[in-house]
Each structure stands twice: as structure tokens, then as C-alpha cells.
Amino acid sequence: MPYEHTTASTTPPARYGDPIFYPTTVQQPMMLPVELPPGVEMVTLPGGYRTLAYTHPTPPPAPPSAPAAQPIPAWAKTTALLAPTIGAGIAAAGFGISYAAPGLIAMTEALWAAIALIAAGTLAPLILRTTCGTGGRGPAPVQHITQHVTASGLFGRAAGTINNR
Numbered sequence: 001m002p003y004e005h006t007t008a009s010t011t012p013p014a015r016y017g018d019p020i021f022y023p024t025t026v027q028q029p030m031m032l033p034v035e036l037p038p039g040v041e042m043v044t045l046p047g048g049y050r051t052l053a054y055t056h057p058t059p060p061p062a063p064p065s066a067p068a069a070q071p072i073p074a075w076a077k078t079t080a081l082l083a084p085t086i087g088a089g090i091a092a093a094g095f096g097i098s099y100a101a102p103g104l105i106a107m108t109e110a111l112w113a114a115i116a117l118i119a120a121g122t123l124a125p126l127i128l129r130t131t132c133g134t135g136g137r138g139p140a141p142v143q144h145i146t147q148h149v150t151a152s153g154l155f156g157r158a159a160g161t162i163n164n165r
Helices: 074-131
Strands: 009-011 020-022 040-044 050-054 145-151 158-164
Touching: none
Parallel strands: none
Antiparallel strands: 009 020, 040 050, 145 158
16 A cells, blocks of 8 residues: 555545545553643543643632721721821920020019019018117007997998097
């Protein structure tokens, strides 16, 4: 036969000189599953043929769903907004006090001077009364004045006597 070098049997050409090949069963070498590269698997096609194919990797199973997020309470939002405001207020107060410190020091000195003036004004009459009025003989005797006033009725005329002792 003219086609002895092929592994398939042939018949005389059918038309236009093309031979008809009748293939014989060829044993394909099998790859072990360990030898398959990643992303390649042995799949079975709908016609029953088994072949190697690239496959999409299966995603890992989803973890159990976390509980739904709770809304943020209003008090937490208010506190979160107040915290930087209060901090900025304290910082501004410290900054203002640092600028006002020289004036505050001067004001405290003026207040001490006013306190000294009030104390001198209060103590001067006491000192003068004990030393100047008697010519150095000691304190002057204390005068007692007794007053008796009488009146009749709500709008009555009042009369009284004054006794010096």
C-alpha cells in the first residue's frame, strides 16, 4: 500500500485525490494531578472527552458575615465635635494669658497699692485719736449720749430729751 508509513489505515482517495484516514486509538500519556501547573485542571467536556484546561481559580469561601454596622449615637458625635473645640479654647486662653501677663502683673501691683491706701486711711484716724487729741496724756474719755424720744400715733409729733454724761 502506498500509505504504509502512517499509523492510520486508508482507502483509495474519495474525491479530488484526498485520502480518507481512519485513525487508530492512540494512548495519550497521563499527567499526575501533582504535575499540573497552577490554574490547569483535568476537565470533562460535554461530549465526554477529558482534557486539560485553564480554569478560573475558585474564590475562597466568604467569611461569616459580620453584624451590620450600628449608627453612631448623637452623644458620641457631639462629644467628638466638642473635644477639639474645647482644646482650641484652652489653647487660645493660654495664648491670651501669656500676652496679658505683663498687664496682670502691673494690675496686681496697683491693687496692692490700693489696699495699702485703704489700710492707711483706716489706721490713720485710730493712730491720731490715740496720740494727738490729749496732748500725750493718753486716750480721751469716751462721751455717752442718751436720747429718749416719745411720739403718739403714727404721724404724731415726737418729743425727746438728750442727756450728756
